[in-house]
Amino acid sequence: MFDLKKHVKARSIDEAIALLIENPGARLIAGGTDILIKLRHGKQGFSELVDIHDLPQLRFIKLDENNDILIGSGAVFNDIIESGIIQTHIPMLKDAAQSVGGPQIRNVATIGGNICNGVTSADSASSLFALDAVLEIRGRKTKRNIPVSDFYFGPGRVDLKKGEILTNIRISQKNYKGSSGFYYKYAMRNAMDIATIGCAVSLKTKNHVLEDYRIAFGVAGPVPMRCKITEETMRNKKVSRKLLQDISQAVEKDVNPRTSWRATKEFRMNIIKELCVRATKEALKRAGEEI
Amino acid sequence: MTIKGFRQITFSINSKERTLVIDMRQSLLEVLREELGLKSVKEGCGVGECGACSVLVDDVLVDSCIYLAIWADGRKIRTVEGEARNGKLSMVQQAYVDEGAVQCGFCTPGFIMATTSFKEKCHGKKVSHDEIRKAHAGNLCRCTGYQNILKAVEKSIES
DSSP states (O other): OOOOSEEEEOSSHHHHHHHHHHOTTOEEESSOTTHHHHHHTTOTTOSEEEEOTTOGGGOOEEEOTTOOEEEETTOBHHHHHHOHHHHHHOHHHHHHHHTSSOHHHHTTOBHHHHHHTOOTTOHHHHHHHHTTOEEEEEETTEEEEEEHHHHEEETTEESOOTTOEEEEEEEOHHHHTTOEEEEEEEOSSSSSOOOSEEEEEEEEEETTEEEEEEEEEESSSSSOEEOHHHHHHHTTOBOSHHHHHHHHHHHHHHOOOOOOSSOOHHHHHHHHHHHHHHHHHHHHHHTTOOO | OOOTTEEEEEEEETTEEEEEEEETTOBHHHIIIIITOOTTSOOSSSSSSSOTTEEEETTEEEEGGGSBGGGGTTOEEEOGGGOOBTTBOOHHHHHHHHTTOOSSOSSHHHHHHHHHHHHHHHTTOOOOHHHHHHHTTTOOOTTOOHHHHHHHHHHHHHO
């Protein structure tokens, strides 16, 4: 039995916003794979819930008139894995979705929940960072768009005000068209584990030169992050083995891993320096480059 | 009218329609075991890691320990109790028997539901060992009898 004091079901986005305003102490619950575990462990602050589980208005993956990809915050990881749009245009996000938990978790856990709980290890976050995804957040009579990179304030803290709800994630055409990407997760087990480090690389090449290079990490700092110094240094560089070594050296200055019971700072740094090479190599392969 | 904190839900359980008044705090696992006596649904870890509580909700595999029972309203639930037809085991169940894929048996109902969902998704197409492993990665067997489980899954996909 979960220690719930109040539970109200929202039948639409507007109703969810109204219920959040009406119940200032309440949290949103969607897939429940985080919140129900927290409740079971007796964690405070989750005893009042506004329920958006399986709300059809939030569960979609589509292309809009500008060919931007829109992912509803209620899309579960299995929706992302099976989506033709994702498979064709952003296979990196499919890699990320496939690396989450196990089949049972992927059938109920949502991408919106993965982002909104604000953890650095969220498998979908680094790919969304690399894709410059934009989050649409709705409140009562308000609607704002915010880049995912500005959404995180700190561990577990995100830019959601009272009565606000993340409705969808937009990946604009310019950020995915012609790009190849790869997400590499390092964890102690191949399934049912939290990333020790996650690395997403998205790149464009022209005449064997890196036209665009983006690299993002999960667990390399308190929140997911992009490596801006590395990215700027690598742009317009020729694809070569030397390039991979340079990336591996450069990322060290961008990241800020810490020691936890899962891994030490030093071990994480080692993994970071290796994963950036592997993820870049795989992304280059998808771009048709030989290395 | 229902008492505060209680909700009425109607759902199909192993092809039978049921209406129950349940405590909103209950997990689907608790309702299946305690209200309906479906003891095949096991609580292992209770936090969605071991898969012993796996059931199908609208033919989708979920961990019933981290699934609110009120979410079952209007849905179709399947547990291993409902898989046999006219006293005959399902192909998946039979394959587990034939391959001796059961040791202590605690994880078996959850595994069988995972295989059932996998088989229905495969539509008879050939699958690799790797795909089988990935599709069962959310189920743990603490007796570590994975080899025979793997064989049983292979057999049930072929049949």
